[in-house]
Amino acid sequence: MPRQPRLDSPGLLHHVIFRGIEKCLIVKDDTDRLDFVARLNRLAVECSIEVYAWALMDNHVHLLVRSNNYGLSRFMRRLLTGHAIRFNLRYQRHGHLFQNRYKSFVCDDESYFLELVRYIHLNPVRANIVDDIEALNSYPWCGHAALVKGDKKSWQACDEVLLYFSKKRKIAIKKYQQFMVDGLDQGQRPELVGGGLRRSQHEAPGDKNQPERYDSRILGNGEFVEQVLRHHEEDLALTSPQEKQRLADEYIEYICTRDSITDEELCSSSRRYIISNARKEIALKLVRSYGLTATDVARRLDISTSAICKILERNH
Numbered sequence: 001m002p003r004q005p006r007l008d009s010p011g012l013l014h015h016v017i018f019r020g021i022e023k024c025l026i027v028k029d030d031t032d033r034l035d036f037v038a039r040l041n042r043l044a045v046e047c048s049i050e051v052y053a054w055a056l057m058d059n060h061v062h063l064l065v066r067s068n069n070y071g072l073s074r075f076m077r078r079l080l081t082g083h084a085i086r087f088n089l090r091y092q093r094h095g096h097l098f099q100n101r102y103k104s105f106v107c108d109d110e111s112y113f114l115e116l117v118r119y120i121h122l123n124p125v126r127a128n129i130v131d132d133i134e135a136l137n138s139y140p141w142c143g144h145a146a147l148v149k150g151d152k153k154s155w156q157a158c159d160e161v162l163l164y165f166s167k168k169r170k171i172a173i174k175k176y177q178q179f180m181v182d183g184l185d186q187g188q189r190p191e192l193v194g195g196g197l198r199r200s201q202h203e204a205p206g207d208k209n210q211p212e213r214y215d216s217r218i219l220g221n222g223e224f225v226e227q228v229l230r231h232h233e234e235d236l237a238l239t240s241p242q243e244k245q246r247l248a249d250e251y252i253e254y255i256c257t258r259d260s261i262t263d264e265e266l267c268s269s270s271r272r273y274i275i276s277n278a279r280k281e282i283a284l285k286l287v288r289s290y291g292l293t294a295t296d297v298a299r300r301l302d303i304s305t306s307a308i309c310k311i312l313e314r315n316h
Contacts, residue, residue: 006072006073006104006217006289007106007217007218007228007229008067008071008072008073009067009228010067010068010069011066011067011068012066012067012072012106012228013064013065013066013106013107013108013109013112013113014063014064014065014066014067014072014104014105014106014107015062015063015064015104015105015107015112015116015120015192015219016061016062016063016064016065016072016076016102016103016104017060017061017062017063017102017103017104018060018061018076018080018098018099018102018103019059019060019061019098019099020059020060020097020098020099021095021096021097021098021099021100023059024059024097025058025059026058026059026060026061026083026087026097026098027056027058027087028091032087032090033056033140033141035083035086036056036061036083037056037141039079039082039083040054040079040155041155042155043075043078043079043082044065044075044155044156045155047068047070047074047075047078048068048070049065049066049067049068049070049072049075050065050066050068050157050160051063051064051065051143051155051156051157052064052065052066052113052117052143052156052157052160052161053116053117053120053121053142053143053161054120054142054143054156055120055121055123055124055141055142055143056141056142057123057124057127057129057141062119062120062123063120064107064113064116064117064120072104074250076102076104077250077254080097080098080102081254081257081258083097084096084097084098084258085257094260096258100281104217105217105218105219106217106218106219106220106228107218107219107220108219108220108221108224111220111221111224112192112219112220113164114164114179115189115192116192117161118179118180118183119183119186119189119192120142120143121136121142121143121144121147121180122136122180122183122184123142124136124139124141124142125184126187126188133177133180133181133184136180137149143156144180146158147161147162147173147176148173148176148177161176162176165179191219192219215228215229244290244291244292245292247290248286248290248292248300251282251285251286251290252266252282252300255278255281255282256278259274259275259277259278261274261275261278266278266279266282266301267301267302267303268302279301279303279311280311280315282297282301283297283301283308283311283312284311284312284315286300287308287312294308294309294312295308
């Protein structure tokens with residue numbers, strides 16, 4: 001099945017996961033880790049993205065964030081592209097660092113916010129990087145330590161998390177700590193990371209023959225799924241042609257930067273794999289996610305409309 005466009009309306013809570021390509025390392029030492037966290041810090045502030053939980057592992061990252069008018073996709077492009085360029089320069093490597101498409105799931109705050117905070121911050125314990133909660137309290141590469149130490153980082157929304165437990169900070173920290181301990185035996189929780197489980201399994205209230213609405217991009221019950229999809233459709237209807245073109249230009253710039261190719265090469269007659277693959281990714285994204293016509297994309301890439309149609313047909 002073709003990939004569906006991302007759901008990125010302002011105010012939505014997202015569980016984001018991105019991994020090194022073929023499970024390769026995305027950080028090799030503390031210098032890499034410090035650089036990644038500094039970049040996350042800077043971009044979260046610049047883009048006004050709220051970060052509630054995070055865990056930097058050796059070959060993947062978990063984030064729990066809330067998007068705004070800046071957009072999750074733009075924030076993630078800057079985060080991933082910046083880190084990949086710096087990492088490749090440091091280790092004199094070439095090619096992709098991350099899997100092409102990060103995972104992001106829109107989440108129902110009421111049901112999943114705290115569960116996701118706990119799940120993400122327990123990653124180092126589940127991976128046996130740290131032995132227990134006490135060791136996690138001082139572990140610098142996830143957001144747990146900032147919560148229990150009462151740090152007020154400008155980029156990590158500690159207060160928003162602790163207010164779920166109490167208005168009094170000391171009591172909130174104590175309750176949060178116990179909440180973390182209570183989750184140690186919960187295991188991998190595939191339902192929180194896109195493990196292929198149906199997230200809306202119950203029948204709709206009052207109608208035993210009508211199943212709840214389900215969407216693999218959304219973590220929540222049928223009512224929440226309906227609400228998110230309705231707002232998404234409204235947002236698409238309001239998107240102007242100029243805005244669609246701006247988003248398209250940004251995506252093309254991202255692909256060219258990622259693959260180290262120029263716009264002239266992209267629009268040339270070259271059949272090099274890296275350029276052909278870039279054209280394919282761009283065509284699929286611009287038509288399926290941004291609503292451009294095959295003719296619009298063909299004109300932008302300086303190729304025939306029939307070539308764009310063939311790409312779309314081959315990638316159903």
